[in-house]
Amino acid sequence: MAESQLYQEVILDHDKKPRNWGELADATHKAEGHNPLCGDHLVLTLKVASDKVDAVNFQGESCAICKASASMMTTTVKGKSKDDVEQLIREFRDLATGKLDPSAPNHLGRLTKAFGGMSGHPTRVKCAVLPWHTLHAALNSQASISTEAEADPMHEQITGGAA
Ligand code: ZN
Numbered sequence: 001m002a003e004s005q006l007y008q009e010v011i012l013d014h015d016k017k018p019r020n021w022g023e024l025a026d027a028t029h030k031a032e033g034h035n036p037l038c039g040d041h042l043v044l045t046l047k048v049a050s051d052k053v054d055a056v057n058f059q060g061e062s063c064a065i066c067k068a069s070a071s072m073m074t075t076t077v078k079g080k081s082k083d084d085v086e087q088l089i090r091e092f093r094d095l096a097t098g099k100l101d102p103s104a105p106n107h108l109g110r111l112t113k114a115f116g117g118m119s120g121h122p123t124r125v126k127c128a129v130l131p132w133h134t135l136h137a138a139l140n141s142q143a144s145i146s147t148e149a150e151a152d153p154m155h156e157q158i159t160g161g162a163a
Pocket of ligand 1: 035038039040062063064065066127
């Protein structure tokens with residue numbers, strides 16, 4: 001697949017104009033994510049009240065895929081319950097790794113189209129999934145995660161594409 005197909009318009013738009021950029025001053029949860037393979041580094045700050053995610057902000061240094069994934073994630077999970085957010089994290093992970101067929105019913109909306117064709121690009125998958133793993137870590141009061149850590153936060157290694 002041509003690299004250009006990965007960089008769809010929606011990804012470019014979020015890379016140029018990231019939504020919910022910066023750190024929340026009144027955050028209740030915070031986590032950092034690293035993807036040493038690409039050099040992606042993110043800091044997520046969350047405001048969670050009564051089991052609802054009221055706001056998520058992010059900032060850091062990352063490639064376009066990671067930044068767009070983080071930006072779209074913040075708008076997607078805003079206002080959702082923690083349970084719904086954990087479900088979205090699982091669905092996005094399965095979509096990016098190719099376990100979830102993009103045509104199957106899911107709750108990811110526009111994310112499906114932007115990130116549904118990534119599973120053949122293992123290194124890109126890590127870029128796309130990093131913000132979601134970091135969100136999972138923040139919700140579970142884990143300070144930081146790395147895609148190359150021994151203990152994967154989702155208890156499963158990402159290998160990309162089917163064997
Ligand atoms: Zn990256």
